[in-house]
Amino acid sequence: xxxxxxxxVALVGVTGxxxxxxxxVGNGLAGIHLIGLPxxxxxxxxxxxxxxxxxxxxxxxxxxxxxxxxxxxLPKRGSQFDLAIAMSVMAAAGVVPTARIAxxxxxxxxxxxxxxxxxxxxxPAILGAAQHxxxxxxxxxxxxxxxxxxxxxKVVPMAHLRQLVEWLRRxxxxxxxxxxxxxxxxxxxxxxxxxxxxxxxxxxxRRALEVCAAGGHNLWMLGPPGxxxxxxAERLPTLLPDLELDHALEVTAIHSVAGILPPSAPLMSRPPxxxxxxxxxxxxxxxxxxxxxxxxxxSLAHRGVLFMDEAPEFPRHVLDALRxxxxxxxxxxxxxxxxxxxxxxxxxxxxxxxxxxxxxxxxGETCKCSPTIKRRYLGRLSGPLLDRVDMKVTVARSSRRELxxxxxxxxxxxxxxxxxxxxxxxxxxxxxxxxxxxxxxxPSSLLHADYRPSPAAMKPMTSCLDSGTLTARGLDxxxxxxxxxxxxxxxxxxxxxxxxxxxxxxxxxxx
Amino acid sequence: MAAxxxxxxxRHGEQIAEAYLQAEGMRIIERNWRCRHGEIDIIAEEGPxxxxxxxxxxxxxxxxxxxxxxxxxxxxxxxxLAAKWLATQPQTFETVRVDVIALERFAGDFALRHVRGAx
Numbered sequence: 001x002x003x004x005x006x007x008x009v010a011l012v013g014v015t016g017x018x019x020x021x022x023x024x025v026g027n028g029l030a031g032i033h034l035i036g037l038p039x040x041x042x043x044x045x046x047x048x049x050x051x052x053x054x055x056x057x058x059x060x061x062x063x064x065x066x067x068x069x070x071x072x073x074l075p076k077r078g079s080q081f082d083l084a085i086a087m088s089v090m091a092a093a094g095v096v097p098t099a100r101i102a103x104x105x106x107x108x109x110x111x112x113x114x115x116x117x118x119x120x121x122x123x124p125a126i127l128g129a130a131q132h133x134x135x136x137x138x139x140x141x142x143x144x145x146x147x148x149x150x151x152x153x154k155v156v157p158m159a160h161l162r163q164l165v166e167w168l169r170r171x172x173x174x175x176x177x178x179x180x181x182x183x184x185x186x187x188x189x190x191x192x193x194x195x196x197x198x199x200x201x202x203x204x205x206r207r208a209l210e211v212c213a214a215g216g217h218n219l220w221m222l223g224p225p226g227x228x229x230x231x232x233a234e235r236l237p238t239l240l241p242d243l244e245l246d247h248a249l250e251v252t253a254i255h256s257v258a259g260i261l262p263p264s265a266p267l268m269s270r271p272p273x274x275x276x277x278x279x280x281x282x283x284x285x286x287x288x289x290x291x292x293x294x295x296x297x298x299s300l301a302h303r304g305v306l307f308m309d310e311a312p313e314f315p316r317h318v319l320d321a322l323r324x325x326x327x328x329x330x331x332x333x334x335x336x337x338x339x340x341x342x343x344x345x346x347x348x349x350x351x352x353x354x355x356x357x358x359x360x361x362x363x364g365e366t367c368k369c370s371p372t373i374k375r376r377y378l379g380r381l382s383g384p385l386l387d388r389v390d391m392k393v394t395v396a397r398s399s400r401r402e403l404x405x406x407x408x409x410x411x412x413x414x415x416x417x418x419x420x421x422x423x424x425x426x427x428x429x430x431x432x433x434x435x436x437x438x439x440x441x442x443p444s445s446l447l448h449a450d451y452r453p454s455p456a457a458m459k460p461m462t463s464c465l466d467s468g469t470l471t472a473r474g475l476d477x478x479x480x481x482x483x484x485x486x487x488x489x490x491x492x493x494x495x496x497x498x499x500x501x502x503x504x505x506x507x508x509x510x511x
Numbered sequence: 512m513a514a515x516x517x518x519x520x521x522r523h524g525e526q527i528a529e530a531y532l533q534a535e536g537m538r539i540i541e542r543n544w545r546c547r548h549g550e551i552d553i554i555a556e557e558g559p560x561x562x563x564x565x566x567x568x569x570x571x572x573x574x575x576x577x578x579x580x581x582x583x584x585x586x587x588x589x590x591x592l593a594a595k596w597l598a599t600q601p602q603t604f605e606t607v608r609v610d611v612i613a614l615e616r617f618a619g620d621f622a623l624r625h626v627r628g629a630x
Contacts, residue, residue: 029579029626029629062624
């Protein structure tokens with residue numbers, strides 16, 4: 001009898017790996033056998049594919065069918081192989097020409113009536129297929145807007161099995177892309193409704209936020225409730241520039257795998273802002289799952305902001321799990337089915353109250369917490385975690401007069417975003433030819449070789465190093481922030497003013 | 512319970528299958544052998560091999576094909592029945608094989624498919 005072969009893509013984390021799908025229609029008792037480590041959803045493909053083919057009025061071979069997915073050792077899950085399985089069986093049975101499907105990639109889930117339904121992770125799958133050069137990929141019509149984001153790949157959107165088979169039989173050009181025109185959302189997808197000008201009375205914190213946005217640094221805000229920590233953090237995305245195309249594709253791929261890509265905006269061009277609740281588990285923050293490893297909040301915040309409000313309320317092990325991704329920019333999740341690495345380069349913003357009763361220590365207010373309780377509360381933010389936070393600011397409750405006075409100094413997000421943009425451009429120009437774009441990404445070795453401030457500027461740090469208030473990692477972070485301050489001030493290198501300011505931001509909170 | 516005409520269809524199919532197997536050079540030993548565990552449609556011998564044959568007849572394809580209606584569980588039962596039958600016999604065979612003959616009626620005529628060695 002006959003063997004036919006086609007291709008599809010399996011997702012391992014956010015990377016696509018080519019899977020060959022072979023079908024053998026041969027002698028034996030009628031039935032379909034699926035081999036190559038399928039999971040439950042994939043095993044059920046047998047019934048879906050059969051019904052879809054029969055209900056589209058194509059013959060189903062009354063013979064022993066073996067469908068094998070290569071590489072056999074790679075566990076495959078999900079329903080996106082339905083279309084490739086259907087095509088290989090139909091080609092082996094002589095319904096569609098074998099030569100037409102051998103080099104084509106097929107992605108899609110089949111409905112029982114033959115409809116081709118959308119699947120998650122189309123973008124990373126096509127990025128994986130694109131490694132083979134000039135390829136043709138058949139995708140569900142509902143995923144087409146996401147699929148065409150990848151350059152140099154011929155995307156053929158299909159809505160129904162009949163439509164696909166007719167196209168393969170005729171052998172002509174694919175039907176015109178029936179991509180539903182997007183309702184023009186190239187405007188920033190998260191139109192800044194929040195504005196930095198809303199936050200009055202916190203000039204230092206606003207400045208810290210600007211530095212954060214310009215250099216991609218981490219920030220910790222400590223202060224009593226109601227002084228605007230959450231408001232400030234939520235306004236950080238409005239200061240960040242749009243993502244460049246390669247970063248936007250990375251972010252979109254992660255959200256596609258997580259299945260939370262908004263259908264109206266297939267390309268995430270704005271940096272994401274992720275704010276998990278403090279009851280979050282380690283798996284939801286870092287990524288996890290026993291059968292399918294899903295990206296966690298740190299990966300969803302990739303190239304964006306991870307905001308942890310009420311940080312001391314998070315379980316300590318959740319906070320400490322952030323240490324590795326904060327340092328390396330990626331996170332490796334290991335499960336019995338294998339380990340998966342997700343990108344996780346995010347800006348961490350922590351907000352904390354000074355004590356559990358959350359009453360300010362201002363005169364006239366009553367904090368009932370003893371010093372031990374206070375120390376224990378903030379002690380939940382471990383030293384190694386805070387060592388990785390470049391900037392720490394204490395925000396205090398402002399008096400009425402301060403609020404009134406600050407009103408004339410507030411700037412809109414647009415004004416600040418322009419300064420941030422200019423500073424980022426200077427950093428990008430300086431880092432041209434390297435894989436890094438912001439000061440926060442510069443590795444430590446390079447920081448001390450090429451980007452070491454003058455000895456005079458380093459002087460305040462050396463005394464702190466000597467006294468032990470500054471660790472070696474802390475020094476790196478202070479130097480990075482001082483470069484950002486220099487970029488904001490349009491200086492070629494950080495001087496003593498910048499390093500001192502950076503150092504004070506680093507030391508910021510000392511209780 | 513199966514309607515009368517279904518039983519007749521099955522009988523008719525078994526007769527066709529028997530004639531076919533004889534034409535193929537097999538010697539029919541027994542038909543419709545029963546015990547308390549079930550029934551073997553045809554027991555035949557082909558050289559040194561004992562062949563246990565399941566005959567499945569369908570009047571059309573509206574309820575699926577005849578061949579796919581034979582499931583692995585059915586084949587396992589036939590294998591067990593073959594052992595029961597052999598236990599009642601003095602003679603021995605080198606090998607035992609389970610075959611399936613699928614018959615489907617098209618326009619008054621029957622299409623026959625023979626799967627040798629289904630397990």
